[in-house]
Amino acid sequence: MEDDPGLGFVIQDNLLQNGYVVHLCRDGKEGLMQFNSQPYDLCILDVMMPKKDGFELAQDIRKLNTEVPIIFLTAKSMVEDKVKGFKSGADDYITKPFSNEEFLLRLEAVLKRTSGVEKLDVTPKTFTVGTYNFDPDNFLLQSGAYSKTLTRKEAGILKLLCERRNQVIERELITNLVWGDDNYFVGRSLDVFITKLRKYLSEDPKVNISNVHGVGFKLEIGE
Numbered sequence: 705m706e707d708d709p710g711l712g713f714v715i716q717d718n719l720l721q722n723g724y725v726v727h728l729c730r731d732g733k734e735g736l737m738q739f740n741s742q743p744y745d746l747c748i749l750d751v752m753m754p755k756k757d758g759f760e761l762a763q764d765i766r767k768l769n770t771e772v773p774i775i776f777l778t779a780k781s782m783v784e785d786k787v788k789g790f791k792s793g794a795d796d797y798i799t800k801p802f803s804n805e806e807f808l809l810r811l812e813a814v815l816k817r818t819s820g821v822e823k824l825d826v827t828p829k830t831f832t833v834g835t836y837n838f839d840p841d842n843f844l845l846q847s848g849a850y851s852k853t854l855t856r857k858e859a860g861i862l863k864l865l866c867e868r869r870n871q872v873i874e875r876e877l878i879t880n881l882v883w884g885d886d887n888y889f890v891g892r893s894l895d896v897f898i899t900k901l902r903k904y905l906s907e908d909p910k911v912n913i914s915n916v917h918g919v920g921f922k923l924e925i926g927e
Contacts, residue, residue, distance in 0.1 A: 705735035705761065706750045706777070711800075715748070715777070718804055732756025733884050736764055740881045744772060746815060749794075751778040751785070756880070762792035764877055773814045777802070831866040834908035834925050838862060845904055852904050857882055861897055865913065865923035874920040 706712035707730050716728045729735040733755040739747065747765060751758035762774050773795045778785070781799040789797045795814050798807060831838040836847040840863040843854040854862065860882040864873055879886040879894055898913055898921060905911045910926035 705729045705732060705748070705753060705758065707731055707753045708750075718808070722808060730754075732758065732761040733880055735761055736880050737884050739765055740768065746811065747772060747774045748777050748811075749774060751776060751780045751789070759788055759792045762789070762794060764880070766793040767874075767877060771818070773818045775811065775814060777807070831863075833862075833866060833905065833923070834911040836905065836908065836911070838866060840866075847907060850907065854904075858897055858901060858904075861894070862901055865901075865921065869923050869925065872916045872920050872922045876920075878920065 706715060706728065709730075712728050712730070716726045719726045727738055729738050731754045735747075735749070735753075736756065747762075749758040749761055753761070756764075758776060758778065762776075765772065765774060774793055776789045776794050776797045777800065778789075778797075779800040786797045795818070796810055798810060829840070831840070833845075834847075836845055838845050840859050843856065843859040845852045845854055845862070861878060864878055864881065875891060875894060876886045879890045883890045883893070898915075902913050905913070912924045912926075914922045914924055916922060
C-alpha cells in the first residue's frame with residue numbers, strides 16, 4: 705500500500721521482476737478491502753496514506769489475520785514511529801530512502817521466518833448457521849425448503865459475522881471491508897442490512913445478530 709504513484713510503481717516493478725505477484729493499493733481503505741478479498745503472504749505498508757494510515761491499517765489487518773507478515777516501508781524514521789509500527793503488528797520496519805537489495809533481503813527474511821505459518825484455506829467454504837447453510841461464494845442462504853439469494857453486501861456482512869462467530873466485529877471494520885468507507889450514510893446502510901439479515905435468519909430462534917452498543921455486531925448461535 706503506497707499512495708505515491710511513482711514510488712508505488714518502482715516497488716511494484718521491483719517485486720514483479722523478482723518473481724512476486726503484487727497488488728498495489730493507493731490508500732488504506734482500498735488496501736483493507738483488497739486484503740479481505742483473498743489470502744496474501746505479505747503486506748507492505750506505507751504509514752502516511754489517505755483515508756486510513758498505515759498504523760490503523762495494520763491494526764485492522766491484525767483483527768482479520770494474526771499471522772500474515774507486515775512490513776512498514778515509510779519515511780517516518782523517529783524511534784516513536786518505529787515503536788508504534790511494531791505495536792501495530794509489524795514484523796519489520798524499513799525507512800525511506802532504502803536500498804532495493806536490502807529491501808528484498810529483508811522481505812525474504814520475513815517470509816522465511818513465517819514460512820511455517822499455516823496458510824489460509826482458499827477452497828470454497830460454506831458455513832452452518834443454526835439450521836441454515838450459508839454459501840458465501842454463491843450468496844446463497846438455505847434451510848430446508850427455504851432458499852434466499854443474498855445481495856453481495858448482505859453476503860459480505862454475513863460472511864464476516866460467520867468467520868468471527870461469537871466475536872464482536874467493529875462497525876467501522878465492517879463498513880470499510882464491505883463498502884470501502886465508514887461515513888455516516890454507510891453506517892446507516894449497515895443498520896438496514898443487519899435488519900434484513902436478522903429477518904432472513906428469523907426462522908431459527910437460536911440464531912441472533914446482537915448489537916454491542918457503540919462498538920459493533922456479534923453473531924450468536926445458541927445450543
